[in-house]
Amino acid sequence: MTTLPAPRPTARFQASQAAPVRLEGITKRFGRNTVVNRVSLDIQPGTLVTLLGPSGCGKTTILRMIAGLETITEGQLSIDGEDVTQLSAAQRDVTMVFQSYALFPHLSVLENVAYGLRVGRHPQPLTAAEEALALVGLGGYGGRAPSQLSGGQQQRVALARALVMKPKVLLFDEPLSNLDAKLRRKMRNEIRAIQQDLGITAVYVTHDQAEALAISDVVVVMSAGNIEQVGSPEDLYRRPANAFVADFIGEANLLQATYDGQQLAFGSVTLPYTQPGAPTGNVRVLVRPEAIAFSHTGLAGRVTSGAYLGATTEYTIDTPAGEVLIAPPSEATVLPNGTDVRLSFRSNGLYILPA
Numbered sequence: 638m639t640t641l642p643a644p645r646p647t648a649r650f651q652a653s654q655a656a657p658v659r660l661e662g663i664t665k666r667f668g669r670n671t672v673v674n675r676v677s678l679d680i681q682p683g684t685l686v687t688l689l690g691p692s693g694c695g696k697t698t699i700l701r702m703i704a705g706l707e708t709i710t711e712g713q714l715s716i717d718g719e720d721v722t723q724l725s726a727a728q729r730d731v732t733m734v735f736q737s738y739a740l741f742p743h744l745s746v747l748e749n750v751a752y753g754l755r756v757g758r759h760p761q762p763l764t765a766a767e768e769a770l771a772l773v774g775l776g777g778y779g780g781r782a783p784s785q786l787s788g789g790q791q792q793r794v795a796l797a798r799a800l801v802m803k804p805k806v807l808l809f810d811e812p813l814s815n816l817d818a819k820l821r822r823k824m825r826n827e828i829r830a831i832q833q834d835l836g837i838t839a840v841y842v843t844h845d846q847a848e849a850l851a852i853s854d855v856v857v858v859m860s861a862g863n864i865e866q867v868g869s870p871e872d873l874y875r876r877p878a879n880a881f882v883a884d885f886i887g888e889a890n891l892l893q894a895t896y897d898g899q900q901l902a903f904g905s906v907t908l909p910y911t912q913p914g915a916p917t918g919n920v921r922v923l924v925r926p927e928a929i930a931f932s933h934t935g936l937a938g939r940v941t942s943g944a945y946l947g948a949t950t951e952y953t954i955d956t957p958a959g960e961v962l963i964a965p966p967s968e969a970t971v972l973p974n975g976t977d978v979r980l981s982f983r984s985n986g987l988y989i990l991p992a
């Protein structure tokens with residue numbers, strides 16, 4: 638296995654000043670098909686904001702509109718306070734890191750990174766490119782061809798090439814999709830560390846909710862061209878705006894219960910619970926798997942499937958309040974289907990969905 642050197646942010650590498658980005662009522666239509674529907678979003682300078690949603694929800698189209706690679710049908714886009722809606726990609730001071738790396742195969746790594754600087758007649762393209770390569774942990778790799786690097790290293794070159802331009806905004810289009818799971822985790826942490834060290838504004842597109850939670854200041858959950866919720870990773874996980882967000886972020890059990898403002902009742906099982914502003918009466922409750930445990934008393938249910946996953950065993954259990962998924966630490970044996978069990982709930986990990 639190749640071990641990659643850890644990136645070393647150098648004091649010499651200065652990012653350009655972080656810029657705010659504002660989308661106001663942005664719509665994109667391809668022919669009659671509206672793929673982004675009046676989206677408004679304020680991106681604070683120096684933050685990493687992730688657009689998250691299922692395939693086809695319009696996240697890449699929004700990123701491409703910010704980059705200037707796609708025209709905006711309606712609405713206004715400003716970067717650093719300037720209306721850039723009608724400006725070309727080259728006039729916008731943003732750079733994008735693509736899933737495919739998009740490196741020039743016939744140029745050395747150093748020349749790949751220096752390319753944009755040469756086009757822009759930068760006075761010292763090679764020095765700046767070397768600094769950017771050092772920043773992503775590839776100091777000394779400049780003489781190689783891209784084909785002589787691993788996928789993770791090629792993605793670092795793509796990152797260095799984007800950073801060296803000192804953009805006002807850095808855009809990432811599913812940058813880790815071509816990497817294996819372990820390397821994805823490592824790279825996402827490194828991207829986050831570099832973004833924070835440089836204090837640069839970044840917009841990141843992914844359909845991987847774990848990746849979004851791990852790296853973002855703010856996550857924008859989208860479906861079918863609309864924003865479902867904008868919030869911190871914790872907001873989205875603990876206080877989802879609706880069932881779509883609850884289901885998309887993490888594992889979600891959506892159970893029927895009744896609530897009187899003080900007690901939550903799943904069938905015969907009640908527990909004290911307060912949630913200011915929550916609806917009362919018959920409610921739908923998000924219950925995260927970690928909030929449910931097997932117990933001697935509690936909600937009766939029957940195991941309908943059990944899958945051994947190593948550290949945990951994932952069970953689905955049929956209950957009068959609905960189907961429940963839980964993943965307790967593995968025991969020596971997996972409970973067979975049809976086993977009668979009881980479930981207890983803890984209030985941390987429950988959330989009554991807005992009516």
Ligand SMILES: Nc1ncnc2c1ncn2[C@@H]1O[C@H](COP(=O)(O)OP(=O)(O)OP(=O)(O)O)[C@@H](O)[C@H]1O
Pocket residue numbers: 667672690691692693694695696697698699844
């Ligand atoms: N150039 C185009 N012409 C016509 N339709 C397009 C074009 N580009 C994208 N679309 C459509 O717009 C919708 C949104 O696409 P987009 O790539 O933004 O989605 P996404 O959320 O990024 O999905 P994915 O994760 O699969 O890339 C899709 O239905 C897609 O087919």
